[in-house]
Every structure is written in C-alpha cells, then in structure tokens.
Amino acid sequence: MDQSTLGIIGLGVMGRSLALNLERHGFRVAGYDLDPEKTRRFEAGAAGRNLVPCASLEAFLAALERPRRILLMVPAGEPVDAALAALRPHLAPGDLLMDGGNSFFLDTERRAAELEAAGVLYLGVGVSGGEQGALRGPALMPGGPPEAWELVRPVFEAIAARVGDEPCVAYLGPRGAGHYVKMVHNGIEYADMQLIAEAYDLLHRGLGLNNAQLHEVFAAWNRGELESYLMEITAAIFAKTDPETGAAVVDLILDEAGQKGTGKWASQNALDLGAPIPTLAAAVESRLLSARREERLAVSQVLTGPAPQMSADPQEVAATVGDALYAAKVCAYAQGFALLRQASQEYDYRLNLSDIARIWRGGCILRAHLLEDVRRAFDRAPDLPNLMLDPGFAAALNERQAALRRVVALTAASGIPALAFSSALGYYDAYRSARLPANLTQAQRDYFGAHTYRRVDKEGVFHTDW
Numbered sequence: 497m498d499q500s501t502l503g504i505i506g507l508g509v510m511g512r513s514l515a516l517n518l519e520r521h522g523f524r525v526a527g528y529d530l531d532p533e534k535t536r537r538f539e540a541g542a543a544g545r546n547l548v549p550c551a552s553l554e555a556f557l558a559a560l561e562r563p564r565r566i567l568l569m570v571p572a573g574e575p576v577d578a579a580l581a582a583l584r585p586h587l588a589p590g591d592l593l594m595d596g597g598n599s600f601f602l603d604t605e606r607r608a609a610e611l612e613a614a615g616v617l618y619l620g621v622g623v624s625g626g627e628q629g630a631l632r633g634p635a636l637m638p639g640g641p642p643e644a645w646e647l648v649r650p651v652f653e654a655i656a657a658r659v660g661d662e663p664c665v666a667y668l669g670p671r672g673a674g675h676y677v678k679m680v681h682n683g684i685e686y687a688d689m690q691l692i693a694e695a696y697d698l699l700h701r702g703l704g705l706n707n708a709q710l711h712e713v714f715a716a717w718n719r720g721e722l723e724s725y726l727m728e729i730t731a732a733i734f735a736k737t738d739p740e741t742g743a744a745v746v747d748l749i750l751d752e753a754g755q756k757g758t759g760k761w762a763s764q765n766a767l768d769l770g771a772p773i774p775t776l777a778a779a780v781e782s783r784l785l786s787a788r789r790e791e792r793l794a795v796s797q798v799l800t801g802p803a804p805q806m807s808a809d810p811q812e813v814a815a816t817v818g819d820a821l822y823a824a825k826v827c828a829y830a831q832g833f834a835l836l837r838q839a840s841q842e843y844d845y846r847l848n849l850s851d852i853a854r855i856w857r858g859g860c861i862l863r864a865h866l867l868e869d870v871r872r873a874f875d876r877a878p879d880l881p882n883l884m885l886d887p888g889f890a891a892a893l894n895e896r897q898a899a900l901r902r903v904v905a906l907t908a909a910s911g912i913p914a915l916a917f918s919s920a921l922g923y924y925d926a927y928r929s930a931r932l933p934a935n936l937t938q939a940q941r942d943y944f945g946a947h948t949y950r951r952v953d954k955e956g957v958f959h960t961d962w
C-alpha cells in the first residue's frame with residue numbers, strides 16, 4: 497500500500513475538513529483520533545478517496561512516509577501535550593510535528609524546544625477560516641525551523657486559499673511566530689466583530705432599522721470599501737429566518753458572547769509588551785460584559801440613562817456609521833500590526849508585516865479588501881511604525897474622523913454602549929496628540945512616590961518637594 501504524505505491526529509470538523517482538502521489536491525492522508533467514533537466518521541467519508549483511516553496510533557505511524565509529517569488538529573492546551581507524549585516514543589529524528597490548533601505561542605515554544613532535543617521538527621501553524629476555510633482553502637500561518645517549513649511547503653501552498661495566483665500561506669518566523677500571528681489575527685477579529693456589533697446596535701436600537709433594512713445596509717457596505725468576509729456573513733445573518741418560529745434567527749439568539757481565549761491572550765500579551773491595543777481589549781471586555789447577562793438584567797432596573805431611540809435620518813446616519821466603521825477598523829488594524837511589530841522585536845521573530853497582510857487577504861476570518869491596502873502600505877514602507885501613518889490610510893482617517901466622532905457622540909447621547917468605537921477614537925486622538933495630560937500623572941507619581949519626572953525646559957531627572 498502507498499504511504500501517506502501526511503497524517504492528521506484529531507478528526508473533528510477542522511481535522512476532517514483539512515484532510516478532504518489535502519486529498520482533493522492529490523495527497524494521500526492518514527487520519528487517527530482517540531475517539532473511535534470520529535475515526536469511523538472519517539472512514540465513512542473515505543470511501544473511494546485517498547484517505548487512510550487508522551484504528552490505532554501504531555497503524556497511523558506505520559501508514560506515513562518518512563520523515564513523517566504529522567498535523568495535530570486537537571483542542572489547544574492539555575490535549576496537545578497528551579498527543580505529543582503519546583507520539584514522542586515513536587518519533588525518529590527528522591520527523592515533523594505540526595500543531596494546527598489555536599495554541600498559546602509560548603506553549604508552542606516550549607514544545608518545540610522539548611522536541612528539538614530529540615531531533616524532531618516542530619511547526620506551530622495558525623489555521624484560519626473555520627470549517628469552510630479548512631475544506632476549500634484556509635489561511636495558514638506557520639512558524640518554526642525553516643527546514644521544517646520546507647518539508648511541508650508544497651503541501652501547504654497547494655491547500656491554502658489563493659488570491660490571484662498567490663497562496664495565503666507564508667513562512668512567518670521561528671519558534672512560536674506562527675501561533676503569535678494567529679493570536680493577533682484573532683485579537684483583530686474580536687475587534688472587527690465588536691465594531692460590527694456596535695454599528696448594528698446603533699442602527700437597530702438607535703435608528704429602528706429592521707432586519708431586512710439591516711441586511712440591505714450591510715450588503716451595500718460589503719460592495720464597497722468595507723468589503724470583507726465578516727461583512728458578508730453579517731448581511732446573510734440578518735436575512736436568515738428560523739423555520740420553526742418564522743422569526744429572524746438573530747433575534748432568537750441570547751445576547752451573551754463566548755470566547756475561547758485567543759483574544760484575551762492578545763490583550764494580556766500586549767500589556768506585557770507595553771503595546772497599546774485598546775480596541776482589541778475593548779472587544780474582549782465587551783464579550784465579558786455581555787456574558788454577565790443575569791447581572792445586566794438586574795442592573796437595568798437600577799441604573800438609568802437616555803432611551804436608545806434617536807431622532808435622526810436613518811439613511812444619512814447609516815452612511816456616517818459606514819465611514820466610522822471604516823475609520824475604526826483602520827485604528828484596530830493599526831493596533832494589531834503595531835503589536836506584531838513590537839512582538840517581532842521582543843521575541844526576535846523577524847516578522848514581515850506585508851507578508852502577514854498578504855496571507856490574510858484570503859481564506860481567513862479577517863479576509864477583507866482593506867488588507868490589500870495594508871499589504872501595500874507595508875510594502876512601500878516596511879518600517880512604518882504605525883499603519884495610520886501610511887499616507888493613504890492617514891488621508892482616509894482624516895476624511896472619516898468626523899464620522900467616527902459623530903458615531904461616538906450619538907452612542908453616548910443615546911446610551912448605546914460602544915466600547916470599541918470609543919476606544920478606536922481614543923486611540924486615534926491620543927496617538928495624534930502632541931501633548932497629553934501625562935504631565936499631571938507624572939506630577940502625582942512624584943507627589944506620592946517620589947517617582948521623579950522630566951522637564952520641558954531642561955535635561956535631567958527631577959523631583960519636587962511637594
């Protein structure tokens with residue numbers, strides 16, 4: 497029997513979909529799952545295909561070409577360590593292990609170092625695009641030793657999404673670089689989703705647009721500069737009715753957002769590095785607030801504010817919201833890319849920001865028209881300290897900042913929470929401020945803790961006897 501090019505451990509939705517994608521591109525794929533039921537489902541879909549379901553780890557390992565190429569598609573955390581522990585005694589120097597889950601980048605670094613001692617290569621691979629992406633073409637974000645990348649490069653380039661003739665995969669850097677980039681991708685994803693949710697709240701609760709109108713607004717935005725996968729699915733969501741009740745599905749869904757941790761990690765790590773990403777953090781915090789639904793229901797009876805309904809021309813405000821959304825999105829991307837730049841220095845990842853924008857243009861959840869412009873910005877100026885300084889984006893922000901202000905003012909006046917929009921505006925205004933009130937903060941620090949300060953009129957470090 498022919499040996500398999502690649503083996504997948506973990507045959508859940510993502511593992512199975514990737515296997516089918518690989519098979520479609522001519523690769524023979526062995527599959528194994530601890531749960532025999534998942535292996536059986538894989539087997540059912542394998543008939544007539546170049547897929548090799550394996551009932552045991554031994555059979556799986558025997559089915560693979562040498563050096564072995566094994567992709568783990570198991571949940572992040574303990575399951576990855578358990579899979580590695582089970583595999584370890586069977587691996588030979590030169591074998592390649594890849595983790596395609598949303599693993600924490602420092603876990604990836606630790607695992608890579610542990611396996612390196614045994615001569616086993618390890619790649620942390622960010623995989624984005626959900627089930628459909630995995631099946632039809634995901635964006636792939638590999639990080640690890642360059643020789644490991646070369647071992648799978650043709651395979652990954654074949655199965656990744658394509659924009660034009662460019663595959664949405666690139667070698668991103670050493671060690672945990674791939675999972676780091678995926679973490680920031682998800683942080684921006686949270687911000688993008690939260691901005692869209694706030695725009696919906698303003699249009700729906702504030703302006704009274706119904707689902708059919710919301711569908712129209714989002715579909716129209718998706719035809720312009722806001723074109724993106726998230727915009728596309730948002731428009732589709734507003735058009736979906738529940739067959740049982742006839743109501744819009746979106747209106748039947750409880751208003752509490754879940755999260756698995758990648759957005760939180762991005763915020764935690766940004767604080768560790770001292771990188772400001774307020775809109776990404778606001779998106780995490782908005783989810784946390786949403787999840788406290790019982791508390792909110794009780795508090796809604798205690799604390800007051802204005803009624804959300806506003807008297808304004810819905811068409812005209814909708815156009816302003818579209819401009820504000822674009823501006824806020826640019827601010828969120830600017831934060832995410834500035835974090836990548838800082839992390840690249842901190843961890844010596846040598847990230848290429850243009851490559852990252854390029855591979856995010858297709859396959860992944862962030863895919864958007866905007867990313868072509870981001871790519872060009874970093875192509876023109878690889879050392880650009882912040883995306884907002886690119887002449888094209890600066891002009892776009894200068895044109896739309898008034899819209900962003902109007903949206904923040906409208907939400908504030910009507911009591912509609914807009915943590916993401918307001919933090920985007922706050923970031924924009926703070927970053928462009930030649931003078932901030934931090935002189936007072938420094939005075940206070942010096943007052944209560946003799947922390948000293950620098951002066952505007954002379955060099956040196958000073959302390960006042962307050």
Ligand code: 6PG
Nearest residue numbers: 624625626682755756757758861
């Ligand atoms: C992707 C998604 C994917 C997953 C996230 C969602 O890029 O395909 O980001 O990785 O949907 O884990 O994260 P939350 O469950 O935290 O929203």
